[in-house]
Structures are given as C-alpha cells and as structure tokens.
Amino acid sequence: MSGLSRRRLATIVVGLLLGNLVAEVARGTWNTAAGGANDWLPVAAAGRLLAHGSTCLYCGAKLAAAETSLLGRPVPWGLGTLLVGGANYQPFLNPPPAALVAVPLALLPPAIGFALFSGLSVAAIAVGYRVLTRFLHCPPLPTVLALLAVPGILGLALGQWAAILTLALVLALWKLEDRPVLAGLLLSLLLVKPQYVWLVPVALVLAGRWRVLLGLGIGAALLGATSVILVGPAGIGEWITASVTAGGQQMRLTFGVPGVVAGVLGPDAGYASLGLAAVLAVGMAVRWRQQLRARPELTIAVFACLSLLLSPHVLVQDGLVLAPALALAARRWPRPAAGAALLLSAIFLGDLSVGTLDAALGFVALAVPTMVALVSLLRPNATEPRRGPATVAQGALL
Helix, strand or coil: CCHHHHHHHHHHHHHHHHHHHHHHHHHHHHHHHCCCCCCHHHHHHHHHHHHCCCCCCCCHHHHHHHHHHHHCCCCCCCCCCEEECCEEECCCCCCHHHHHHHHHHHCCCHHHHHHHHHHHHHHHHHHHHHHHHHHCCCCHHHHHHHHCCHHHHHHHHHCCCHHHHHHHHHHHHHCCCCCHHHHHHHHHHHHHCHHHCCCHHHHHHHCCCHHHHHHHHHHHHHHHHHHHHHHHHHHHHHHHHHHHHHHHHHHHHCCCHHHHHHHHHCHHHHHHHHHHHHHHHHHHHHHCHHHHHHCHHHHHHHHHHHHHHCCCCCCHHHHHHHHHHHHHHCCCCHHHHHHHHHHHHHHHHHHCCCCCCCHHHHHHHHHHHHHHHHHHHHCCCCCCCCCCCCCHHHHCCC
C-alpha cells in the first residue's frame, strides 16, 4: 500500500471514529430527553438529593424516588438496576463528592444537564489529545485512535466519568516531573472510580515517586474528609455496601480477570483471583523496578491499565483509561500501539447497544492494549526523549 493510500485510510478511520463520537453524544442526549435511563441518572439523582438537603445518597428508596422524578416515570428494569419497595433504581456508586460536583447540572432539566456533561467529556478528550501530542510528544495518529476507540466513546452515550478522569490521568502524567504533588492530587481524582487507580500507588512506591504519592495521599484524605462531611460515617458504610453489592452482582459481566474467573467458578473465586493477580502484579513490578523508574509516565499509565484488567467491576466505558498508555507506548512502538487501539474498536463494534459483549472477549480487549503498553515499557535498549521534540521514527506510524 502506498503512502498516499495509507494516509487516506487513516483519514477515513479517524473520520468514522469522530462520527461515532458525535453519534454517541446525540444518542445519549436523545435517550435522556425521551425518558431513558443511563449511568448519568443516579449521579443526577444523587446531586438533586444533596441539593435538597438529603445526605441519604445511597438509600434505595430515596434514589428510586429521585430517579423516577427525573425520568417522569418509574425506572425500567435493566442492567445494573436494583429493586427496593417494589420500585427499580440504579444505585449511585461514586463517592459523595461526585454528587456535589454534579449539583449544578443535576438541577437542570435532565436532557440539558446530560448534554452539558457530554460536552465537558468531549472537551476533556480534546484537551487530553492536545496534552499527549504536544507536551508528552506522543505520535498523533496512534493517540487519536486510542482516545476515540469505540468502547470509551460509548461511555459518552451513558453519561460516564471516564473521559474527565482520563484527562486527570493525562494531566498528572504531564506534571509528573515539575509538579509532582500536583500530579498526585490529579491522580486522586481517579478515586471517583477506584478501579482506575488502585494499583498505581504500587508503581509510585517502586519508582520512588514519593512526592507524587504524597499528593495522592493528600487528595485521598480530602476526598475522605469531604465524603464524611457530606454523608457522615453511616453514609460511608452505605456507599461501601452498595459498591460491594453491585460489584458482586455484575462480576460475571465485567471484562477483567475476576469476571472471566467468576463466569466459570462464581463470584467468590473471582475475588480470590483478584487477590492472586494483584500479588503477581506486585511481584512483576519488583522484578522490573529499574525499568519502571526509567519511564515513570508510562509506568503510571500501565498500572492504571493493570488496575482495570484486575478489577472486579470494569465495563465498556472504562476502556478509555487505556488510551494514555497506548499513546505513550506509541512514542517508541507506534504500529503495535495503533494496532491495539484499532483492535479495541473492532472488538466493541459488536457491543454498540452496550451490555452484549461476552466477558471473555471483553477481557481480550483489555488485555491486548495493556500487554502492548507493558511490553513497550519493558523493552530493552529503548531510547526516547521524554520532554524533547518527537523524532521522525516516533511520529511515524505506517
């Protein structure tokens, strides 16, 4: 294939991915306006409860009433819904500060609030691309293929936090060297969905990034203190109970290692596999700690990927968190990184309705990009400028 043909093919693929982004935002907004339920619904309901003085953000009856009020009808039974007092509801699983942040949008008409949240998510993806390509010197094409990969963009139709949290991860990687405490504070934002970041402290310890770890600890403490202020100790217990309950119910559907194991042996075995896999990941990190210290940006991004791969609660929208690792891996291994991003999109073309993809196939979709980024991290004799201009080889793809 000639160079011109490759460029045309790349333009077509990127155009299709951009078209999917527009379509998913439109689909989510239309669905919300029509009274459909999505993942934004419990966030908006919790925000409204908080705005009206309620601290019972994890109480099924109150959430069900707030969600029914938002929809204009009872919440239909579906993936992730629970039953309380004869009414369905979608549990609010984020920490309480997420509801506080959502209050301004939650008080708007549902379709308008959702559209504005989607707009913020699209802006987050655009800013993430700019930071990755300009300041972290990632090749443009693999970066855009990773950021626009189908699973992450499906999250725009659901009203998920993934795009905003991925931007926080990208900004943390950018500020890792000159503002390490700030980088840690940015990483702490990912605790809105702890499955994105729970293994990252291991990477920080082994890489000797103590000031980043300090920032992460400060951010976690602020999140915890704010949570207690908002809902009290009892509310924290209700949040943990709701999260564990939802995680156990959905484990067979999750795309991580626990989901694959739980599908065969049950949820208890899924949780056991999580512990075993985490021990193996830590052992691997100790074995290759010199490589981790040499490339801290990619190390943190890879451990975010491993956090997903080993988590008991990972679904389609969470695939966006793989993008920074693939973009950074592309600085020295552009073709495999671009290929992994394309594979990610190809696998999830069969899940455009969301919730239909087999857990084992979803595991493959997570595992391949993670392994590509991990192998790039551990490859010997690699040289790449971490703050200088990208070389022709790093910028080339085909």
